[in-house]
Amino acid sequence: MEKSKTPLLDQLEGGKWPSFVKDMKQAAEKSPMAKDLISQLELSYKEKIGHWKHGGIVGVKGYGGGVIGRYSDRPDLFPAVQHFHTMRVNHPTGWFYTTKALRKLCDIWDKHGSGLTNMHGSTGDAILLGMKTDQLQPCFDDLSDSGFDLGGSGSALRTPSACVGPGRCEWACIDSLDICYNLTMNYQGKMHRPMFPYKFKIKVSACPNDCVASIARSDFSIIGTWKGVIRIDQKEIDAYAASDLDIQKEVCDLCPTKCMEWDGKTLKIHDGDCNRCMHCINLMPKALRPGKEKGATILVGGKAPILEGALLSSVIVPFMKLEPPYTELKDLIDRIQDWWDEHGKSRERLGELIKRLGMRVFLRAVGLPAVPQMVKAPRSNPYVFFWPEDIKKPDEIAKEVK
Amino acid sequence: MEKSKTPLLDQLEGGKWPSFVKDMKQAAEKSPMAKDLISQLELSYKEKIGHWKHGGIVGVKGYGGGVIGRYSDRPDLFPAVQHFHTMRVNHPTGWFYTTKALRKLCDIWDKHGSGLTNMHGSTGDAILLGMKTDQLQPCFDDLSDSGFDLGGSGSALRTPSACVGPGRCEWACIDSLDICYNLTMNYQGKMHRPMFPYKFKIKVSACPNDCVASIARSDFSIIGTWKGVIRIDQKEIDAYAASDLDIQKEVCDLCPTKCMEWDGKTLKIHDGDCNRCMHCINLMPKALRPGKEKGATILVGGKAPILEGALLSSVIVPFMKLEPPYTELKDLIDRIQDWWDEHGKSRERLGELIKRLGMRVFLRAVGLPAVPQMVKAPRSNPYVFFWPEDIKKPDEIAKEVK
Amino acid sequence: MAKTDIGPPDYKTMLPPVIQRNYGKWLYHEILKPGVLMHIGESGEALYTVRAASPRLLSTDHIREICDIAEKYCDGYLRFTSRNNIEFLLDDKDKVEPLIAELAVRSYPVGGTGHSISNIVHTQGWVHCHTPATDASGPVKALMDEIYDYFITSTLPAHVRIALACCLNMCGAVHCSDIAILGIHRTVPKVDNSRVPNVCEIPSTVSSCPTGAIRGDMKNKTVTVNDEKCMYCGNCYTVCPAMPIADPDNDGISIWVGGKVSNARSAPKFSKLAIPFLPNNPPRWPEVVDAVKNIIEVYASHAKKHERMGEWIERVGWERFFSLTKIPFTDMHIDDFDMATETFRTSTQFKWG
Amino acid sequence: MAKTDIGPPDYKTMLPPVIQRNYGKWLYHEILKPGVLMHIGESGEALYTVRAASPRLLSTDHIREICDIAEKYCDGYLRFTSRNNIEFLLDDKDKVEPLIAELAVRSYPVGGTGHSISNIVHTQGWVHCHTPATDASGPVKALMDEIYDYFITSTLPAHVRIALACCLNMCGAVHCSDIAILGIHRTVPKVDNSRVPNVCEIPSTVSSCPTGAIRGDMKNKTVTVNDEKCMYCGNCYTVCPAMPIADPDNDGISIWVGGKVSNARSAPKFSKLAIPFLPNNPPRWPEVVDAVKNIIEVYASHAKKHERMGEWIERVGWERFFSLTKIPFTDMHIDDFDMATETFRTSTQFKWG
């Protein structure tokens, strides 16, 4: 038997978890690019270092993004991956696919690239992993002809994403899919032609469980919530009481606001104290449902650590009704992006800009009122700025004296 | 009746709470300084502004501090308070006095100053409020002759203070009074001759109730604590159970670590989980006592907001036994002050310096090991510095390869 | 020449004999009634403490009066507390009631123990300092007159510690008080560049500004303030007397709530902004008094037993605090200093009000 | 020329009919068994979901195989999840078990629901990126092989979400994961000042450094790094290719724990440093696998039901986390970035271990 050229990677072919090495080898059967990719990766495994050069700028006509340029630093050894760019294809909202659409994508990709993909990238795109520069435009043309378009990259709006929401989930308080799709279509220009100080991400979760990690990974987080009482189906409560579930211990005791009362028979929720954490509903989906008045909490500023440390998004609108065509929402997004665009430094995310200029300045600029829901607690340092109009001016004082 | 010259201040003479205006008027009967002080204060009340100039440097021979210089900005109107310096007299530890000592202080003060005092200043000094420059030295001489000395001011060690501790309190885990007095005597030089980057405060509380607000108001906080089990007197528990006190609700439910169990008869404490917050002991002083192995937690860095925002002191030694002559404690204080002195910028408090250079650097410099008790939680940002010795150097690697 | 560095008198010489005998060997205490403590030693001996209010600003004659009382009932022993109250120390139970009676006659409030409002820790104000934005003794007197009953009783859910500081230097545990009353300036310092070269050091003036609002001109030895960046802390005035900041028309008082120092139940915490500004209205500061009273009353009627102000607020949420007290929430309440993002609500968990 | 800005295909055209009929009108769901969900609409109709694992790095042929399966059982409808699992969507109950059987034959793990360990969100690593300090797919595969049982069962106290990012850019919710595996560099970038003038912009390079470690020389268009201030984040390399930072002998992996995203019970929180450094040991990263397994096992045996990793740790305290996991605590665990003081223990409340 011939000695394997990838002894290290081969060790990742076994085991119960699906092996990416198998997929790479499968692609390598057809694609010399995939073949050289494995070889280069084997070298990385041996040397414990990556072998890609710092990306260059490549793209398709009319677009400023959607492609990540990539070149091997050992084209001498791995000529087929000398160019190895990826294309970010905007996924159908909610990552729903017909096999027809998926097969189409595969065919296009086999024609133009390595045959390797990521389903999906962390921002949500279908990633076509590895193609030569000369294939970019033809590949895009084929994609476009088949109804696909590119996602975002660079200092642009990035591909928005949404939890499955009303598509499958009983807790959806907003139509996460429609909102995401609507915004995506509305902002095609902002997505494809980078004009911002830096990247801008929007993610939509239809309830506070936040199944797309919107609060952690997007500059603009839309998270469904409700007003009014949690709807209780007493019959189903009885059923849970008769089940394994210990309502007192597992539900009430873990309620963060301790606003639930359970006497062994009836469940009472002091909804005024509830902070809509979802825990009780999560545990008793048949008996409890979110309140009827539905909308979203809007939060902004989430991001990873670079540069000023990671931020979670924070509340700027406690409750917004969201109905098509989502005018109020889009107006807000526009106002926020305009302000950021005007004041943001290069590579400064929205959250960092708010941190630098102050929430106070941000709120006034985008026309939002300050409400206590925006903070965990008011400030503890006394370094308070007053607006000029709150200060008595010498001339006014003179008038008063008269 | 003659019209009062202090109509505004007069309005503060009535009411049930003791009136400082009365004291001022009382002093004014003897002292022209006190009299002008009232007049000037009345003017401030009328104009809503202070009438003291920015302090100048005045003092007594051999000392760099202990006196706060103060001059009126209207000596034309209030000549008797043209100079109005205060002297900070180091209080007897615990603010215990014999009337003999107090009367002595009063006599000296009537002789040299306004007859007005603060008993006491926020740092703990007996404050002699208002004297002329030429009286500083004679006043100090008289104080010294009577066994009194000045407290700290300026960029020096400030008058240390302590809770009443073993003097009256059953919970004292350390001898707060003796420690405070010992340090005060030991550091007379550092107190009277300002040589530091800024002020340095030490406060000693003999248990976590922290009755001198040590954690909030001192650079170096010494707070008594214990190891081992909380001592329970079951008989007294029975008595509390029979009293008004609802042991479950008022004691156990409010225990922050939920480490207490009460079945209506016996109280059980899972001491391994107790964080020694004192709550249960505070509520049942007859039944519960701190554990037998006593010592102190040392925390550093507490301060008011100026410049970088307020800081509470934070743990640097979870447990230190404290027995006279407190050598380990003093060594630590010296090492810390030396480091601060060497690296601190002008007007940079210890807490701010640690913030600027990093706890890691501080701990290594003063020779303390890192322990999890020092943090609420480990860092969440990935900006971790590694010490050079943890990094493989090219030459070592070369060796390894051979 | 007088001896230097002798240090304070040895406290041991100031301790009453009963304390000397039971030093470090106390067993338990009881609050016999508001203001009256009984400490029992392992020996069985008892020490009685009667706590009386003080205005802190004391004349020597007032101190002598206190001495008279202490000599009459306490063998000449007394102490002051860390909140500036007077404590009369006795070992003779029979003298306790007569002492209290005499204190009543002489109008010394007795109280400040247990779940009360003790004396207000405060500072100099217009009486002695050069940077105050308000007076100290005046607002304290005006307020304590009104909440006097909370000093002499013990009816609140828990201790309420109030402190006042007349400027942002915060000479007192103001930053960690249940209720803090803080003098604030609201206008930028008025730079007198004719004096700056003589009385100020440019680099230290520039670096005194927490927000970097000051620019120095090393050549001309002058400074300029960027009005937009100045939040009126007054620290520049501390180091540079040619930058006075007091402004009678705009100085005033802010109110902060929910701080604590003790480690009991919850960890020590900072006070948080409740009311950004109330006017200086000497001599009785009615707006301040009303505002503080309102907060106390709302707390008193909503908090659970043993719950400090901050513990109560954290349980019900700040949004509830603002709705219950009817204090308007403004953009000034939202932190914008260096660690502001830590205070932002990074979750969908909140109450509607 | 191809049309631009047409946007993604309309998701509505991708929804199976049962979803179209019940869109937004779901009533409740049940997890029938690990990996199998049943959603019931108000109409009474049922939607079945079978969740299968994916390596995320998929070949087109693998995707076609998935399509084959979806066509056989699901009328050609499927979706991917936000954690890159494959979800087969069916309305015919009778096809559920046959589908699962076929998935078993084809070695697709079914699971990832409820209190399980779902797929690991991860990044590119050596497969495609230019800044990685480790590989992504490799450690994920090595780890999932070992904790496979937690994917196909639901026996943990709560969800455990693991994520991996190969550098500090953290392309993934790594900063808010129950367990985060993070590639880190540990040596300063090697500046090639012969290339800097051509490929780097000096001001943006200087301002790319979070700790201000880079000094620019505008005249010569070069930069220097202050080694003492550099914490190897690699951000300078992102903007200036002439500052490569990879170092095979010192790059490796750090482990972070206790983050979460959901608002359930407790607010979302960041992951915190557990292990500052583990070596890169391809192809199976045994140190990393062991370390993560240890943390999972300690969590599994100590946390209460429904308690996420971070909720458990906050209840028992970090000092207890370190003593239970036997992970050494070092000075690197103590924050020293800009909001470090917020993490200091400003109280005497702690456990001995």
Ligand code: SRM
């Ligand atoms: C492909 C992808 C990782 C993956 O394997 O899934 C990715 C890959 C890269 N990211 Fe990312 N990021 C990807 C999602 C993310 C996410 C997650 C998200 O979007 O939900 C984050 C964290 C959230 C956030 O944005 O804060 C993320 C935070 C970053 C950052 C740090 C940004 C920051 O403000 O902290 C950088 C650095 C930069 O922009 O220079 C970065 C930069 C990069 C670059 C472009 C490298 C660079 O320095 O220029 C990587 C290209 C890799 C390559 O060669 O293919 N990537 N990146 C993800 C995009 C695929 C997609 O479109 O679906």
Ligand code: SRM
């Ligand atoms: C007298 C006293 C207030 C009182 O009425 O009790 C006082 C008065 C002054 N303090 Fe203070 N501080 C006094 C205790 C405090 C405390 C409380 C404490 O020590 O427990 C603090 C907060 C704790 C701390 O140190 O952080 C305090 C924090 C300040 C600061 C801010 C320091 C900081 O680092 O944030 C300043 C500003 C400065 O040092 O330039 C300051 C400055 C001053 C000056 C010297 C004014 C100045 O800008 O130079 C005040 C002189 C007033 C005067 O004319 O008499 N004082 N100062 C207290 C000292 C009396 C005594 O010796 O017993």
Ligand code: SRM
């Ligand atoms: C006399 C004094 C110490 C001194 O050396 O002067 C003192 C004495 C006692 N304190 Fe205190 N505390 C004294 C200031 C403090 C302070 C500091 C302050 O107020 O600035 C605190 C921290 C306040 C804070 O957290 O903001 C303080 C927090 C406590 C606590 C914890 C209360 C809590 O639940 O948070 C207790 C326990 C209790 O009362 O149950 C306590 C308990 C006690 C006991 C019962 C201790 C004992 O067994 O003797 C003493 C009588 C308490 C009472 O007044 O009911 N002492 N105590 C101080 C009296 C000040 C005054 O005149 O009112």
Ligand code: SRM
């Ligand atoms: C399919 C998916 C949404 C999507 O659009 O793709 C989804 C679907 C569901 N989630 Fe989720 N969640 C999905 C990612 C998430 C994420 C995001 C992530 O993991 O990156 C989160 C936040 C995770 C975190 O906090 O770190 C998330 C936090 C939850 C929670 C809250 C869990 C908690 O107690 O903290 C629930 C409620 C529950 O499970 O009780 C939940 C509940 C659910 C339910 C039961 C909702 C429903 O009624 O349909 C769905 C099945 C859950 C299950 O797997 O047991 N889902 N869910 C995602 C599946 C990912 C996967 O393949 O494993």
Ligand code: SF4
């Ligand atoms: S975020 Fe809420 S609505 Fe969306 S899928 Fe998750 S649980 Fe359902």
Ligand code: SF4
């Ligand atoms: S949603 Fe959360 S806060 Fe509201 S009642 Fe349920 S468990 Fe309590």
Ligand code: SF4
């Ligand atoms: S700090 Fe503790 S020991 Fe000291 S007086 Fe207060 S309760 Fe007693």
Ligand code: SF4
């Ligand atoms: S001291 Fe505090 S933590 Fe310890 S048992 Fe008592 S109440 Fe609980």
Ligand code: SF4
């Ligand atoms: S708080 Fe300010 S104004 Fe008041 S005494 Fe202290 S330094 Fe002076």
Ligand code: SF4
């Ligand atoms: S008042 Fe404070 S913020 Fe304003 S310039 Fe002076 S130091 Fe700076």
Ligand code: SF4
């Ligand atoms: S985490 Fe870093 S190395 Fe990994 S894909 Fe993202 S940018 Fe590249």
Ligand code: SF4
């Ligand atoms: S690696 Fe990071 S810390 Fe080091 S010089 Fe570059 S940007 Fe600065």
